[in-house]
Amino acid sequence: MPTTRAAPPSSHHPGSASAAGTGRPSGWRDRLYRFDMRYLPYLMIAPFFLLFGVFGLFPLLFNGVVALRNYRLDDPTLPYWAGVANFTRLLGDEDFWNALYNTFGIFLLSSVPQLLLALVVASLLNRKLRAQTWWRVGVLLPYVTPIVASTMVFSAFFSRSFGMANWLLAEVGIGGTGDAAIDWRADKPHAWIAIATMVNWKWIGYNALLYLAAMQSIPRDVYEASAIDGAGPWRQLWRITVPMIQPVIVFTVVLSTIGGLQLFTEPMLFDLNAQAATGGPNGEWQTIAQLIYKVGWKDLNLGYAAAMSWALFLIILLVTGLNILLTNRLSGGHR
Amino acid sequence: MTAVAPPRPTGPARRRRRPALSGRAPQDTPAGLGTYLLLSLTFLFAAFPLYWMFVIATSDDEALAKLPPAVVPGNRFLANLEEVFSLQDVYFAASLVNSVIVSTVVTASVLFFCSLAGFAFAKLRFRGSDTLMLLVVLTLTVPNQLGIVALYIVMGRLGWNGTLLAVIAPGLVTAFGVFYMRQFIVNGVPDELVESARVDGATTMRIYRSIVLPAIRPALAVLGLLTFVATWNDFQWPLITLSGTDYPTSMVAVSDLASGNYVIYRRVLAGAFIATVPLLVMLFVGGRQIVRGIMEGAVKS
Numbered sequence A: 001m002p003t004t005r006a007a008p009p010s011s012h013h014p015g016s017a018s019a020a021g022t023g024r025p026s027g028w029r030d031r032l033y034r035f036d037m038r039y040l041p042y043l044m045i046a047p048f049f050l051l052f053g054v055f056g057l058f059p060l061l062f063n064g065v066v067a068l069r070n071y072r073l074d075d076p077t078l079p080y081w082a083g084v085a086n087f088t089r090l091l092g093d094e095d096f097w098n099a100l101y102n103t104f105g106i107f108l109l110s111s112v113p114q115l116l117l118a119l120v121v122a123s124l125l126n127r128k129l130r131a132q133t134w135w136r137v138g139v140l141l142p143y144v145t146p147i148v149a150s151t152m153v154f155s156a157f158f159s160r161s162f163g164m165a166n167w168l169l170a171e172v173g174i175g176g177t178g179d180a181a182i183d184w185r186a187d188k189p190h191a192w193i194a195i196a197t198m199v200n201w202k203w204i205g206y207n208a209l210l211y212l213a214a215m216q217s218i219p220r221d222v223y224e225a226s227a228i229d230g231a232g233p234w235r236q237l238w239r240i241t242v243p244m245i246q247p248v249i250v251f252t253v254v255l256s257t258i259g260g261l262q263l264f265t266e267p268m269l270f271d272l273n274a275q276a277a278t279g280g281p282n283g284e285w286q287t288i289a290q291l292i293y294k295v296g297w298k299d300l301n302l303g304y305a306a307a308m309s310w311a312l313f314l315i316i317l318l319v320t321g322l323n324i325l326l327t328n329r330l331s332g333g334h335r
Numbered sequence B: 001m002t003a004v005a006p007p008r009p010t011g012p013a014r015r016r017r018r019p020a021l022s023g024r025a026p027q028d029t030p031a032g033l034g035t036y037l038l039l040s041l042t043f044l045f046a047a048f049p050l051y052w053m054f055v056i057a058t059s060d061d062e063a064l065a066k067l068p069p070a071v072v073p074g075n076r077f078l079a080n081l082e083e084v085f086s087l088q089d090v091y092f093a094a095s096l097v098n099s100v101i102v103s104t105v106v107t108a109s110v111l112f113f114c115s116l117a118g119f120a121f122a123k124l125r126f127r128g129s130d131t132l133m134l135l136v137v138l139t140l141t142v143p144n145q146l147g148i149v150a151l152y153i154v155m156g157r158l159g160w161n162g163t164l165l166a167v168i169a170p171g172l173v174t175a176f177g178v179f180y181m182r183q184f185i186v187n188g189v190p191d192e193l194v195e196s197a198r199v200d201g202a203t204t205m206r207i208y209r210s211i212v213l214p215a216i217r218p219a220l221a222v223l224g225l226l227t228f229v230a231t232w233n234d235f236q237w238p239l240i241t242l243s244g245t246d247y248p249t250s251m252v253a254v255s256d257l258a259s260g261n262y263v264i265y266r267r268v269l270a271g272a273f274i275a276t277v278p279l280l281v282m283l284f285v286g287g288r289q290i291v292r293g294i295m296e297g298a299v300k301s
Helices: A016-022 A026-038 A040-067 A085-091 A094-125 A132-139 A147-157 A164-171 A188-215 A220-229 A233-244 A246-260 A265-270 A288-298 A302-330 B033-057 B061-065 B077-086 B092-123 B129-140 B144-158 B164-171 B175-188 B191-199 B204-215 B217-233 B236-242 B250-257 B265-300
Strands: none
Touching: A026 A040, A040 A302, A040 B092, A040 B129, A040 B144, A040 B164, A040 B175, A040 B204, A085 A302, A094 A132, A094 A188, A094 A233, A094 A246, A094 A288, A094 A302, A094 B033, A132 A188, A132 B033, A132 B265, A147 A164, A147 A188, A147 A265, A147 B033, A147 B250, A147 B265, A188 A233, A188 A246, A188 A265, A188 B033, A188 B265, A220 A233, A233 A246, A246 A302, A265 A288, A288 A302, A288 B144, A288 B236, A302 B144, B033 B265, B061 B265, B077 B092, B077 B265, B092 B129, B092 B164, B092 B175, B092 B204, B092 B217, B092 B250, B092 B265, B129 B175, B144 B164, B144 B236, B164 B236, B175 B204, B175 B217, B175 B265, B191 B204, B204 B217, B217 B250, B217 B265, B236 B250, B250 B265
16 A cells, blocks of 8 residues: 555564554654664763763863963962963972871871771671671761761860870870870871871771672682681681682772872861861871862962862872782782 | 480580681671670771760760760750751751752752663663763773862852852762663663563653663662762862852851861760761661662672
8 A cells, every 4th residue: 555655664663553543654753763762872871971071071171271370269360371380389389298298197097907997897797697787787887977077076086185085095094184185186196096097987887898798709619628728717818808809909999099198078177277277287187188178269279279189180090000009919919 | 305306516516716617608607706796896986986976965065074074965965956056157957958959959860860871871772882881980980079179160150159059060970870870770671671662662761761760779779878978978079169158068067067266066066966867867777778789889890
């Protein structure tokens, strides 16, 4: 029949038969079908790429342009381009090197104990447990707690005159109360320890669950073989479990490096005068992320803050790469 | 009590100090008393700051200055809260509403856009899909906190600084969300189901609505919880764009409580406690999902 032939052949189109019933020209539906198959997938992924492009990737690249400019919120009369002036200034900036030193100090004090304790907690959780889910949920309490809230608790905990930390330490004969009390905000080592404690508290449980997931996917016969060697639980952990979960360990090292080098909230709010963003009266615990905030939004020098962000980006790349190498070596990467 | 009961190991054999010697995998070895003790210690370590936050939030100034420190809650919780809510420049009540708005919008958007993109990457054939997915994976590793200066300038151009839009917009999609959804849909939605729906004449959006969405409900719960928690707790960017305005999020408001010449901890921690409670409720109700989400993410990485 010529009327049925009028429609273009649509062998791929199972819906064309029903389209005839609606009385619409089937060419319209056919175009819809082609759109559905050919273009709709792009439309479905477009929101991600658009939004990420505008608010994620573009700022990151544009940051590079801002870093080469005189971008002061309080002085728009400066020449537009600054060349590499922001970067050369960075090299001679004592504040920057001090912040870098603090960032690394706190990072070492937090990441190493954090990941080692997470391994221990994971191996504790990696047993047949009663109320298994509740133990796992329990170690996640710090993970869901806002860092703002927990930092305020620790800020009180490490207070000089009435803090629980000093009282506990005095009980075991360290420091004391009154004049002998430790001032946690007076020098670098004490401030670093206090801040590292907060970071450790926050992330041990989360990392433990990452390790636990990896531990449970180790084939059981690996352990059967290990019994012949007479390995105890401790040796079993270090000789079998750790090398077997090495990829996840590398992953957590990367995560804690990226997070640790951008530490912001804890050092900000540990300061009793948080608004100044100086990280202590003489920058005892000012981190780079904090210095970027101070330079950008307290000193209103966005160009210089952007240059610092780029420097931090390079440092993170460098340290992450270095840490991956180091972790591979230490956790038995010869497999 | 029959005589033929098999002899059960007793004495030294049962009190063996190294259970791992049996060759059983650790996860098949029942936990001993020591494990429970150490886990209880871990739990105390995790829970104590939260408990102590509540203690101080309910105390007066005297209780805080006492040595040894107070360890039982006082009876001033409501009085402290009243102070928090009545502080003029902190906008605490409004900040809670703002946080609910921001976290809800961001979570809904992440769930919708990421499941849509995840579905496209997992089940639809289109040119360049592999390359584009690789791009998504690459963006996973980009720490976009580092673009924060330029983000502030972009928001300034748009005129959004100081409004909730500035906090909502950058959170609307996440690379992790797309990645996680794709992984789940690849395995969780059978190809045959999608194909047969096509044969029946279903459009792509129809398949998304009536086949994909019901199948990925557990993954939506996981991603939703993780996104909500992260958005609620975000501090640095909201501080930059919202501080000093009348529209803080609850985290900015809590930090405002602590500003001034002298930190009044019972007040700060009463506010902090209120801003933490929603998340504790979520952990209590959705803890199983949150744990699963984190552990699944680990294996996939």
